[in-house]
Amino acid sequence: MGTYDADLLVIGAGPAGVAAAVMASSLRMKTVVVEAEQVGAKLRAIGALDNVPGGWATGAALAEALASDLTRHQELGRLSVLSDRAVRVAGHDDRAEVALDDGRVLTAPAIVVATGVTALTPGDVAWIEAPKSRWMPPLWRAATEDLEGHRVAVLGADRSLGTWLRAHPQATVYFHVLYPEADRYKTDEVADDQRIHLDLVDYVAVAPVQDGFRISTRGPGGVGSHTFVVDAVLSNMGSKPAALPGLITGTDGYCPPDEQHPRILVAGDLKSARMQRIAVAMGDGGRATLIPYYKANAVPS
Ligand SMILES: Cc1cc2nc3c(=O)[nH]c(=O)nc-3n(C[C@H](O)[C@H](O)[C@H](O)COP(=O)(O)OP(=O)(O)OC[C@H]3O[C@@H](n4cnc5c(N)ncnc54)[C@H](O)[C@@H]3O)c2cc1C
Known part of the structure; x- marks a missing residue:
């Protein structure tokens, strides 16, 4: 040696x-x-x-x-x-x-x-604008009891989403999943789960408001914009x-x-x-x- x-x-x-x-x-x-x-x-x-x-x-x-x-x-x-x-x-x-x-x-x-x-954190990707002072926990660390009954935005469709849904088959959650084109190929394995809404976007802005977060999105090619409020935001960007x-x-x-x-x-x-x-x-x-x-x-x- x-x-x-x-x-x-x-x-x-x-x-x-x-x-x-x-x-x-x-x-x-x-x-x-x-x-x-x-x-x-x-x-x-x-x-x-x-x-x-x-x-x-x-x-x-x-x-x-x-x-x-x-x-x-x-x-x-x-x-x-x-x-x-x-x-x-x-x-x-x-x-x-x-x-x-x-x-x-x-x-x-x-x-x-x-x-x-x-x-990855929101600061690492161009398609998300979020205040640095508000840390968004990753989905894979989220506890079911903190999410049940709440409206939750999930940023990104990384494979942790499928893992989380399989691990919590009885959880009554509602995940609004905002994902970029690059994540599209990962959505097949979760598409038939009734607890999620998949939303392809070009851009997402997250702003804290009283008791939650205001989410503003722009659709593919910059077409179509939406604004809504959720109780929690989780990161799942890969x-x-x-x-x-x-x-x-x-x-x-x-x-x-x-x-x-x-x-x-x-x-x-x-x-x-x-x-x-x-x-x-x-x-x-x-x-x-x-x-x-x-x-x-x-x-x-
Ligand atoms: C939420 C989640 C769900 C997943 N579900 C599945 C699944 O269902 N099926 C599947 O096949 N795969 C799944 N994966 C992917 C799987 O975990 C990875 O493919 C696998 O762990 C990769 O193994 P690895 O040894 O390359 O890296 P890792 O498992 O990431 O191991 C890397 C190790 O290196 C250590 N390390 C890092 N930097 C340093 C350093 N500088 N010095 C010393 N040590 C260091 C880390 O602490 C870690 O222990 C999942 C991943 C996540 C995050």
Whole structure:
């Protein structure tokens, strides 16, 4: 292993990072995982799952299973987990390295970066104008009891909407979903739910009024404007890639795997906007590990 800190460094312990780490440890690679929050941090907010093989009904159950997998490999002595935030990665001829928030720099022959995405806020998108002083909670954090019986505007039609509706099948809510053209392809899976009204817009302005918010919208092509008042506004605009400095990003901010330094592999949601699923992330993580493994062991492709 030379003077490296590990055979493989893995940044992020979501489904992609855990799959990468478990694959590496099973191949007897000394593996260090760096996680800023909690194993499966994102998964824990998913109230209902129906597309992950293995019978996982909630994201929290899957997150616990992933944490157990890491613990089992830690006990085998081949894997360790650091609670820290990665702040930069770099690829060099002889090594890859990651700088951590606490000032440490770790090295390995290769790094798998699987930091996923973070939520967009109204300030990140051009189609919403909203006062900065009023923070709108994300839909996926909303509690049913706070919403029932209220008229709620949901800004954006990201897939969290379908997840929330499936997780709360008995909730008597009314969601007026205002979404831009870019979100249209995500609306199919929720279109038949009677509890939502889907409203394609070009622009939305949100202004606080007594006991609620005034919503002003402009329709597609700037045609048709409406104003109405709701009790609450939730954000559901999707996410932006959690790309670390040192990664190559495309125009959309995502990190194309083929354009990275050969010692830096990216996996999971960080790769692209359209393939963001747990099962995809897991496959990606395992695949990312096999690339440096085969290279180090000179296995012909
Ligand atoms: C509300 C919601 C519902 C969803 N529902 C489904 C569903 O039903 N089915 C489905 O297949 N998918 C669903 N998804 C998508 C799914 O969660 C993702 O595709 C999957 O979690 C991606 O895995 P990942 O490992 O790439 O990233 P993530 O799961 O986001 O994991 C990234 C990890 O990296 C850590 N991290 C980030 N930055 C750093 C840093 N700088 N240093 C160290 N660690 C860092 C994070 O804390 C996190 O633990 C849903 C997502 C959301 C938000």
